Amino acid sequence: xxxxxxxxxxxPATGSGGMVVTNHPLGTAAGFxxxxxxxxxxxxxxxxxxxxxxxxxxxxxxxxxxxxxLRDPEGRHHVIDALAHAPAAAHPEIYTPVSDTPPDYMETKxxxxxxxxxxxxxxxxxxxxxxxxxxxxxxxxxxxxAPAIRLxxxxxxxxxxxxxxxxxxxxxxxxxxPIAALLMPDGEPLAPGERLVQGDFAETLKxxxxxxxxxxxxxxxxxxxxxxxxxxxxxxxxxxxxxxLNYRPREREAITGDYxxxxxxxxxxxxxxxxxxxxxxxxxxxxxxxxMGFGSLxxxxxxxxxxxxxxxxxxxxxxxxxxxxxxxxxxxxxxxAGLCQARLRQQGGPVAAPGAxxxxxxxxxxxxxxxxxxxxxxxxTINGLFGAKFVVPGxxxxxNNYMMNFDPHPGKALSVMxxxxxxxxxxxxxxxxxxxxxxxxxxxxxxxxxxxxFQAIVNLIDHGMNLQSAIEAPRIWTEGQELExxxxxxxxxxALAGRxxxxxPVPHVGGGMNAIAFAEDGSMTGAACWRADxxxxxxxxxxxxxxxxxxxxxxxxxxx
Numbered sequence: 001x002x003x004x005x006x007x008x009x010x011x012p013a014t015g016s017g018g019m020v021v022t023n024h025p026l027g028t029a030a031g032f033x034x035x036x037x038x039x040x041x042x043x044x045x046x047x048x049x050x051x052x053x054x055x056x057x058x059x060x061x062x063x064x065x066x067x068x069x070l071r072d073p074e075g076r077h078h079v080i081d082a083l084a085h086a087p088a089a090a091h092p093e094i095y096t097p098v099s100d101t102p103p104d105y106m107e108t109k110x111x112x113x114x115x116x117x118x119x120x121x122x123x124x125x126x127x128x129x130x131x132x133x134x135x136x137x138x139x140x141x142x143x144x145x146a147p148a149i150r151l152x153x154x155x156x157x158x159x160x161x162x163x164x165x166x167x168x169x170x171x172x173x174x175x176x177x178p179i180a181a182l183l184m185p186d187g188e189p190l191a192p193g194e195r196l197v198q199g200d201f202a203e204t205l206k207x208x209x210x211x212x213x214x215x216x217x218x219x220x221x222x223x224x225x226x227x228x229x230x231x232x233x234x235x236x237x238x239x240x241x242x243x244x245l246n247y248r249p250r251e252r253e254a255i256t257g258d259y260x261x262x263x264x265x266x267x268x269x270x271x272x273x274x275x276x277x278x279x280x281x282x283x284x285x286x287x288x289x290x291x292m293g294f295g296s297l298x299x300x301x302x303x304x305x306x307x308x309x310x311x312x313x314x315x316x317x318x319x320x321x322x323x324x325x326x327x328x329x330x331x332x333x334x335x336x337a338g339l340c341q342a343r344l345r346q347q348g349g350p351v352a353a354p355g356a357x358x359x360x361x362x363x364x365x366x367x368x369x370x371x372x373x374x375x376x377x378x379x380x381t382i383n384g385l386f387g388a389k390f391v392v393p394g395x396x397x398x399x400n401n402y403m404m405n406f407d408p409h410p411g412k413a414l415s416v417m418x419x420x421x422x423x424x425x426x427x428x429x430x431x432x433x434x435x436x437x438x439x440x441x442x443x444x445x446x447x448x449x450x451x452x453x454f455q456a457i458v459n460l461i462d463h464g465m466n467l468q469s470a471i472e473a474p475r476i477w478t479e480g481q482e483l484e485x486x487x488x489x490x491x492x493x494x495a496l497a498g499r500x501x502x503x504x505p506v507p508h509v510g511g512g513m514n515a516i517a518f519a520e521d522g523s524m525t526g527a528a529c530w531r532a533d534x535x536x537x538x539x540x541x542x543x544x545x546x547x548x549x550x551x552x553x554x555x556x557x558x559x560x
Contacts, residue, residue, distance in 0.1 A: 005295045005474060006488040009530035012468045015538030019526040020044055021514035022366045023059075023444070025535040026156060027052040030147035031368055032537040034139065041374035042070060042136035043144050046129045048366045049380055050148035050205065054198060055156060057183075058165040058385045059364040059444070062126040062208065062216060063225065063392075063399040066363075066380025067267050069254065069428035070136065071437060073373030077254040077430070078136075079267045082128025082380070084121035084402040085320075085421045087238040088246075092410035092417065094118075094238065095403075106408065114404040115172060117229040117237035119388040121402035123216075125380050128249040130213040136374065142209040149205045152396070155197035161533050163192045165362075165385050176390035179398065183386075201396025218245040221395055228392045229399075257332050259285060260461055263432040268328065270320045273427030273450040275331050279313065280306040280454050282337030283344070289462040294473065297495045303458070304478050304501065305344045307451045308351065311479045312343075319413060320421040347500035351480040363444030365428070367514050369524055371539075375516070377428035377440045379449070427453040431460070437518050441471065444532070445510030448477045448484075452510035467517040468527040475509040484509050 013019075018041070020031035030051035031044040039047070045068070053061045060066075065084035071077050096109035112118040133141060166173065166189040174180050174187075182198065183190060190196060207215045215221045222244040229237040257264040257278025264281060266274030283306045292299040317326050330336050363381035381400070382388075388401040405422040407414035414422060427450040428442040439460060443452055452475050459470035474488035483501040485493065486509055493503050512532020517525045528534025 006472070008468045008472045010468065010472070010528055010534070012525050012527040013536040013538040014523055014525045015540040016371065016523045017539035017542050018044070018370045019516050019524040019539070020048060020366070020368050020537045021516060021526040021528050021534065022048050022052060023364050023512045023514065023528070023532040023534045024052055024055045024159070025533065026055040026151060027366065028535040028537045030151070031366065032539065033147050034144060035370060035539050037139065037143065039139040039144065040137055040372065041368040041370040041376045042132050043139045044370070045366050045368040045376040045378055046133045046137070047144040047147055048368065049125075049129060049378065050145050051151055052364050052366070054148050054151045054201065056162065056364050057198075057398055058162060059362055059382070060125070060380050061382045061387065061398045061400070063120075063123040063397050064125045064380060064382035064387065065121070065123055065400060065402060066125055066128065066378065067271055067424070067426045067428055068128060068132055068376060068378040069267055069430065070132065070377075071375045071430060072136065075435065077265055079252045079254050080128050080132055081250040081252050081267070081270070081421075082124035083270060083421045083424060084123050084400050085419050086403065086406065086416050087122050087240065087243045088418045089238040089240065090403075090416050090418055092415040094416055095408035097408040100409070106404070108408045112235070113406065113408060114384065114401050116235050116388055116390060117232055118235060119401035119403045120229055120237050120239050120399045122239060122243040122247050123400055124247060124249055126208065126216050127213045127247055131249050141212055145205050145209040149202050149209065152198040152202035152205060155195045157193050158190055158196050159533050160192045163190055166190055169385050169389065172389045173386065178391040178393050179386070179389065182391060182396075198396050200394055204395045204397060216244060217247055221397065224395050225392050225397060225399065228390075255328065255332060257281060259457070261433065262438070262461055264457065265430045265432065266427060268321075269318060269326050270421045270423050271427070272314050272318055272423055272425050273429060273453060275326070275328055276310040276314055277427065277429065277450055277454045277457070278332040279337065280310045281457065282332070282334055283309060283340050284458070285337070286341065289458060290464075294459065294463045294465070295489065295492070297492060297499065300476055300489070300492065300496060301348060301499050302344070303455060304348060304476055304483055307454070307476075308478055308480045309340055309343050310451070312351075314423070318423045320423075323417060323420050324413060348483065348496070349500040350482075350502055363426070363446070363511065365442040365444055365512075365514060367440050367442060367516050367526070369440070369516050369518070375430065375437060375440050377430060377442045379426040379428050379442050379444065381444070425449040429453050429457070431457060436520070439467070439515060439517050441513060441515035443511050443513035447479065448510035451477050452513065456513060456515070467515055467525055471513040471515050471527055472529045477509045
């Protein structure tokens, strides 16, 4: 049935020397360059993320947050939590909420939790990337950052994707002179094909290449950021140089579930993906999903119900494990999934209004593997498009606006607390069979991330799709209210409505997924989907065989 519903838009690539997949061709090129120079997948992933700070400045930056899931050649999984957290001076009453009911429940007076210095949380991206590189990299940090520096200095032609983001946010960007000068010279948003040069950020990256994370977490860059946060009177924020100096990335133990003989490995809380993807897969496991066929009414209804239950449980028990007790063992158990069968409805439709919660859909993801067995799946962000929508003068740094994800009402599960991380839907996932890695994948998209990753896993395991089809296949999403469907599923709109769902057609669900499949012969296939500027680069060939050398006098022997 899938052949009648959709066709793929992009082509995969295969190679045995390494694979880089990111959501921008220049990010992929940077990672490829680093792999080709002998770097590990961690070197390449970190280098690609630095390059994406330049090429996707609306999505990611060194003053953001995220999660890196990596698998080392010995088969150990490492989850590096580099998520942003509330500053030490923050407290539950720092914002004035504008409403106690949806849809404006999470909004704050003067948009202080979303815009400007008062929106900035303590960032973790740079600290996390440098920690991963220190532990698992092979090349000097300067070599890893070099492609990003070159890109920032020389500039690049911006894509329609970036140009659209600038135009969409032009009003907010115009409020800060430095970011407006960068992205809207002469008062007009940059158009597709125009060149973006980021000289200040190039100098920032040069300092990072010399000093590592210390440049931001206690050094000159941190001082500049803290000074900017402190300016503005009533618009000033809470982040200080001490917050930056004291930030530490956390290594967390991965969550492992099993589904039809496959191991499903993902990050633990405060990420939702490891727990709730395992839970949703357990819920559908007793059902003949393959027999239903991809895109059938029965299949879509079952998937929608599993996602709804996943969100119900996420709202009931999710958050920073330092602040909230989460019974992970229960949620990922087969016994609990058995109890959840009674919660599956024959007829869909809205449930009670979901509780408070908000995540930006604006993120980036990279999936990278090398020939030696290192594999990285990493999702990182500055939260909203262009984060807090200002540039730290003289640095080119665009800070995050992670504080908008906290509940501005005191006394709530997501209320602001010093050092607290908010839940995230980031889903850098890996899937194994009998101990061998089969797939690694991830995507941006806010609340739609882990349900989209869940559907891709079902496509691979139940529907037997190839990697390109599995990540490009049309998706659905619901939090318990409307059921979002992508354009390819519009022929089923009436049938879904007849099953009780309030159907909402949307251009896309979630963002651009990228992934790598691993074959038994050691080859890898990379794929990126149509929902972003995703690009794949496969490394084939390799170095000369051992013993090959130039003739000592550099003159080849005479031919007989």
